[in-house]
Amino acid sequence: MSVHRLDLLLLLFSLVLLVAVAAVRLSSRSGLPSLLLYLGIGVLLGHDGIAGITFDNAMLTQVLGYAALVVILAEGGLGTRWNDIRPSVPAAAVLATLGTVVSVGVVALGAHLFTGADWRIALLLGAIVSSTDAAAVFSVLRRVPLPARLSGLLEAESGFNDAPVVILVVAFATSGPIDSWWMLAGTVVVELAIGLAVGLVLGRLGALTLRHVALPSSGLYPIAVVALTLLAYAGGALLHGSGFLAVYICALVLGNARLPHGPATRGFAEGLAWIAQISMFVMLGLLVNPHTMGDAVVPAFVVGLVLVLAARPASVLLTLTPFRVGWREQTLLSWAGLRGAVPIVLATIPVVHAVPGADQLFNTVFLLVVVFTLIQGPTLPWLATWLRISESAHADDLEVESAPLERLHGHLLSVSVGPHSRLAGVEVSELRLPAGAAVTLVVREGTSFVPGPTTALRHADDLLVVTTDAVRDRAERRLRAVDRGGKLAGWLSGTRGEY
Numbered sequence: 001m002s003v004h005r006l007d008l009l010l011l012l013f014s015l016v017l018l019v020a021v022a023a024v025r026l027s028s029r030s031g032l033p034s035l036l037l038y039l040g041i042g043v044l045l046g047h048d049g050i051a052g053i054t055f056d057n058a059m060l061t062q063v064l065g066y067a068a069l070v071v072i073l074a075e076g077g078l079g080t081r082w083n084d085i086r087p088s089v090p091a092a093a094v095l096a097t098l099g100t101v102v103s104v105g106v107v108a109l110g111a112h113l114f115t116g117a118d119w120r121i122a123l124l125l126g127a128i129v130s131s132t133d134a135a136a137v138f139s140v141l142r143r144v145p146l147p148a149r150l151s152g153l154l155e156a157e158s159g160f161n162d163a164p165v166v167i168l169v170v171a172f173a174t175s176g177p178i179d180s181w182w183m184l185a186g187t188v189v190v191e192l193a194i195g196l197a198v199g200l201v202l203g204r205l206g207a208l209t210l211r212h213v214a215l216p217s218s219g220l221y222p223i224a225v226v227a228l229t230l231l232a233y234a235g236g237a238l239l240h241g242s243g244f245l246a247v248y249i250c251a252l253v254l255g256n257a258r259l260p261h262g263p264a265t266r267g268f269a270e271g272l273a274w275i276a277q278i279s280m281f282v283m284l285g286l287l288v289n290p291h292t293m294g295d296a297v298v299p300a301f302v303v304g305l306v307l308v309l310a311a312r313p314a315s316v317l318l319t320l321t322p323f324r325v326g327w328r329e330q331t332l333l334s335w336a337g338l339r340g341a342v343p344i345v346l347a348t349i350p351v352v353h354a355v356p357g358a359d360q361l362f363n364t365v366f367l368l369v370v371v372f373t374l375i376q377g378p379t380l381p382w383l384a385t386w387l388r389i390s391e392s393a394h395a396d397d398l399e400v401e402s403a404p405l406e407r408l409h410g411h412l413l414s415v416s417v418g419p420h421s422r423l424a425g426v427e428v429s430e431l432r433l434p435a436g437a438a439v440t441l442v443v444r445e446g447t448s449f450v451p452g453p454t455t456a457l458r459h460a461d462d463l464l465v466v467t468t469d470a471v472r473d474r475a476e477r478r479l480r481a482v483d484r485g486g487k488l489a490g491w492l493s494g495t496r497g498e499y
Helices: 003-030 034-045 058-078 082-115 119-128 134-140 148-160 162-175 181-212 220-238 243-255 262-287 294-323 327-335 341-346 348-352 358-386 469-485
Strands: 399-405 410-416 437-444 447-449 462-468
Touching: 003 034, 003 262, 034 262, 034 358, 058 148, 058 220, 058 243, 058 262, 058 341, 058 348, 082 119, 082 148, 082 162, 082 294, 119 162, 119 341, 119 358, 148 162, 148 243, 148 327, 162 181, 162 243, 162 341, 162 348, 181 220, 181 243, 220 243, 220 262, 243 262, 262 341, 294 327, 294 358, 327 358, 341 348, 341 358, 348 358, 399 469, 410 469, 437 469, 462 469
Parallel strands: none
Antiparallel strands: 399 410, 410 462, 437 447, 437 462
């Protein structure tokens, strides 16, 4: 590596990023997940493409793919609101574990019977393609918003199911068919439990620390949060647990802890996740040689049909029926099981371990993801509309950004009044903030002024609220209550004492 080669590398990397950013716009208009465009960029740059770049390092792809998945999971956890997914967590946990087992079994049986694959390859196929991608789902359902129960279930499932799938793929790739199924099941349970514990502990400790320590620069908070999520992954993995579950749980805790500079942190993580996705998919595209894929077309189509028409519906039916999920919702959830980055990255594991038939397996997974994303993606909005499963836009959660004032033993809360917030029309005195908290500044249409007790708030106002350490949490709870219930919040619900 020389300085000249570094210049060329940075030139190529910057051009790829710019093309990928432009591709996001095309993706949002077409309704297709952007992963297909990124994979296409990689294929065009690869050995059989216009650039002719030769890249066949499966080990490097797996390592960098794991790193990218950690960042993507961290951003997913930070951007997930616990209140949205909490009602769906039990159902999502069962679907992500027992449902995954059902899906693996059905796909493996179909692959063995219909394509003649031996049981090791069949089980690997079943495990690899059983992980769903909520980002791909929501990218095509952007124009048809789902009810909170379904969107929360999809988010939670995609965050939870990566962990057991990775464990199964590694087990099948390193040991072949497992004779002691009870030992494999025990290993999965133990690794998930360790990952869950590590994520909860580091998330809560990190939140407690960041809420009470004033860092010298606001830009350090996003770095600290991302570093904590990476620590959760590394700690969980080194303790022989599921690092992927640890990073998601840690990020979920941190993202819902009302940390200082929360919006800036989520924006920073989102940017890192975009870079990770673009880099990973382009690299996976580079790894593909289209001229070797002819023999994988039929197996990919057959296994994809088994997955979409049998395995996914069976896992949804068996695991969600006890939770009283209706047939229309089950139909949508079955069709909405889009695959994304995880299956293609996991398909590199058998290649690294030199499993016989691994190259053909990788090509099959790659084609399956591409073809069935093209089939399912454009039809998802139509299916949601046909099933009459949609929901009008609802008020977003109140955006409150906090900055600690360590030397003054206080906090600054920056509050944005959203378009559906019931803070609009409420006078400052009617907020009934606890003693020790006050609205000190209002920014309205670009003009700042100090409000009086009778100043009525409006939509799109930005408020600056100063609080002491002792009442910071109570003040934020009160603001959120008024945002949801208006000026009578607390009186009608009988919870006045909470504020």
